[in-house]
Amino acid sequence: MGKKILIVDDSATILMSMRGMLERAGHAVSDAASGEAAVTVLQGGLRPDLVITDFHMGAMNGIDLVREVRKMANLRFIPVLMVTTESQQAKRMEAKAAGATGWLVKPVQPEALLQVIKQVVPGA
Amino acid sequence: MTAMPALETSANPAVGFFVRAALALAGTAIVTALVGLAIRMPAGHVVSLVAAEAAGMVAGCAVSRGKPRLSEPKLAWETGASRVPHHIGDIEQGRCSVPYGPGVDAVAREPFDPIAAKRIDDLSAKARVVTRELGHYKELLGILRDQIANVNVETEGAALDILTRLNEIDRLIQDMIAFLNHAGMSDKMVDLMDRTEARLTANRRLLDEFRASRDDAAVASQARLGEVQEMVAELNRVVGQVRTISKQTNMLAFNAAIEASRAGQFGKGFAVVASEVKQLSRDSDQAALDIQGGILRLQKAINVSMDTIVHKRLEAERKGFEAIADSMSELTEDLERIMGHQRNVLVKIQEASEMIAHPIMALIGSIQFQDITRQELQHVSRGIEFVEGHSGQLREVLEDAGKDHDPGSTQAAITELMAHYVMSQQRNIHSAAIGNGELEEKGSLVQLF
Numbered sequence: 001m002g003k004k005i006l007i008v009d010d011s012a013t014i015l016m017s018m019r020g021m022l023e024r025a026g027h028a029v030s031d032a033a034s035g036e037a038a039v040t041v042l043q044g045g046l047r048p049d050l051v052i053t054d055f056h057m058g059a060m061n062g063i064d065l066v067r068e069v070r071k072m073a074n075l076r077f078i079p080v081l082m083v084t085t086e087s088q089q090a091k092r093m094e095a096k097a098a099g100a101t102g103w104l105v106k107p108v109q110p111e112a113l114l115q116v117i118k119q120v121v122p123g124a
Numbered sequence: 125m126t127a128m129p130a131l132e133t134s135a136n137p138a139v140g141f142f143v144r145a146a147l148a149l150a151g152t153a154i155v156t157a158l159v160g161l162a163i164r165m166p167a168g169h170v171v172s173l174v175a176a177e178a179a180g181m182v183a184g185c186a187v188s189r190g191k192p193r194l195s196e197p198k199l200a201w202e203t204g205a206s207r208v209p210h211h212i213g214d215i216e217q218g219r220c221s222v223p224y225g226p227g228v229d230a231v232a233r234e235p236f237d238p239i240a241a242k243r244i245d246d247l248s249a250k251a252r253v254v255t256r257e258l259g260h261y262k263e264l265l266g267i268l269r270d271q272i273a274n275v276n277v278e279t280e281g282a283a284l285d286i287l288t289r290l291n292e293i294d295r296l297i298q299d300m301i302a303f304l305n306h307a308g309m310s311d312k313m314v315d316l317m318d319r320t321e322a323r324l325t326a327n328r329r330l331l332d333e334f335r336a337s338r339d340d341a342a343v344a345s346q347a348r349l350g351e352v353q354e355m356v357a358e359l360n361r362v363v364g365q366v367r368t369i370s371k372q373t374n375m376l377a378f379n380a381a382i383e384a385s386r387a388g389q390f391g392k393g394f395a396v397v398a399s400e401v402k403q404l405s406r407d408s409d410q411a412a413l414d415i416q417g418g419i420l421r422l423q424k425a426i427n428v429s430m431d432t433i434v435h436k437r438l439e440a441e442r443k444g445f446e447a448i449a450d451s452m453s454e455l456t457e458d459l460e461r462i463m464g465h466q467r468n469v470l471v472k473i474q475e476a477s478e479m480i481a482h483p484i485m486a487l488i489g490s491i492q493f494q495d496i497t498r499q500e501l502q503h504v505s506r507g508i509e510f511v512e513g514h515s516g517q518l519r520e521v522l523e524d525a526g527k528d529h530d531p532g533s534t535q536a537a538i539t540e541l542m543a544h545y546v547m548s549q550q551r552n553i554h555s556a557a558i559g560n561g562e563l564e565e566k567g568s569l570v571q572l573f
Contacts, residue, residue, distance in 0.1 A: 011495040013283040020488045086546040102572040107492035
């Protein structure tokens with residue numbers, strides 16, 4: 001069943017690639033090119049079933065975004081996946097502590113991404 | 125899931141080019157770093173020591189660590205035969221085997237040596253060339269940095285274009301699969317096949333019914349012909365009775381004629397009657413024979429017609445019906461074969477479409493390499509920026525030799541570069557380049573917390 005998914009990445013290539021994979025699987029996709037833009041749309045009323053965010057972005061990185069999302073009462077428990085080139089375990093643990101749901105290393109293939117979404121989003 | 129080979133930095137031509145360029149520049153920077161060591165020495169001797177190093181000469185530890193007087197253009201280490209030559213790197217790290225001491229001052233005060241002075245002049249001229257060349261590094265490195273930025277812009281544009289086309293191809297394939305599923309395969313084809321088969325079955329049933337009705341008609345005709353034959357036989361019996369009556373009449377006429385002759389004159393008239401009756405019985409018998417002959421010919425004609433019309437025609441009809449039935453069966457089988465073949469073709473097309481769709485979606489995922497390459501090139505640019513700034517600082521040191529300068533440590537820059545990497549392969553390449561064979565594990569590609 002299709003879900004509402006917000007993708008956050010400062011790379012237009014990643015946004016388009018992820019959108020193609022997710023829409024093909026029947027999900028409704030919104031995107032934001034920075035952490036700040038993501039916070040804006042979430043505060044504007046967007047209620048996604050899942051947030052997928054990059055780690056290295058501009059002023060607000062992916063972990064900062066996770067912290068912001070967790071502050072929003074109605075989004076406190078939605079899954080947030082980090083999709084990034086970063087591979088250090090310490091960063092992963094930092095993301096986990098901030099409240100991230102999972103960590104995927106780029107490039108992400110469709111099967112892996114959709115499998116993870118099924119695991120973390122109820123009814124996906 | 126495994127990382128694509130194309131994502132390895134060493135396999136990326138664009139990244140490889142810039143990495144090689146950066147390393148070449150870094151090599152030059154190392155040479156200039158050696159020059160930089162000279163600033164630790166008293167002003168005025170800087171150029172001379174740099175030139176001496178550039179010429180492959182070695183510096184004596186005592187001299188380099190000591191403080192030779194600026195006014196004396198002497199190469200103390202050349203005359204100190206008892207000293208062990210050392211490379212500047214050793215001096216820097218304090219591995220000098222001839223420590224600084226009183227003997228150095230004695231050497232420094234040795235008389236003026238014109239050969240050494242000439243050599244210092246030559247080396248000073250070379251140092252000026254190095255200084256001038258360092259002046260061009262800003263421009264050169266700026267070009268490289270701009271080229272790298274352009275590569276990022278162009279590859280991102282190309283990646284987006286590829287993604288747009290792949291998404292379009294994927295959409296078309298999905299449309300085709302949907303068409304095959306709904307329009308071509310499932311409902312309409314099966315419905316058409318079912319209706320066609322139903323029509324053929326109905327036609328076969330009609331044919332069987334018609335053939336049965338024809339068989340019934342043949343039986344009825346045969347029965348009617350049997351009745352006709354019975355009627356003919358009855359007629360034959362009637363004719364036989366007529367002939368019997370004729371024969372009896374003839375006998376009666378004969379007897380009447382005999383009795384008439386006995387009656388004499390009185391029987392003459394009766395004899396005439398008897399003669400006429402006899403003639404009449406003969407005519408009657410002949411007519412009965414003619415009728416019997418006609419009946420026999422009629423009976424024969426009916427039998428011939430029975431054989432021709434009923435048997436032969438019915439047999440021909442039966443054979444015709446069987447041929448039609450056989451043709452209809454073959455038609456049904458051919459139609460089923462065509463339908464089956466068409467179904468197989470459609471299934472093959474559907475399978476092929478799905479097989480094409482799968483790698484296309486994988487390609488859409490693999491295009492993410494552009495983001496990875498972009499980040500790798502940004503780190504190369506960061507290294508180039510350091511070399512650019514550092515070369516400028518070294519040039520200032522050479523040009524403005526009397527002042528204190530801190531051009532920064534290349535080693536510190538290398539360490540900083542390492543700290544900014546985000547990918548394990550970046551750190552591994554870096555480690556290998558600086559001679560550290562310790563490799564970092566890539567870690568799992570997917571980790572749920």
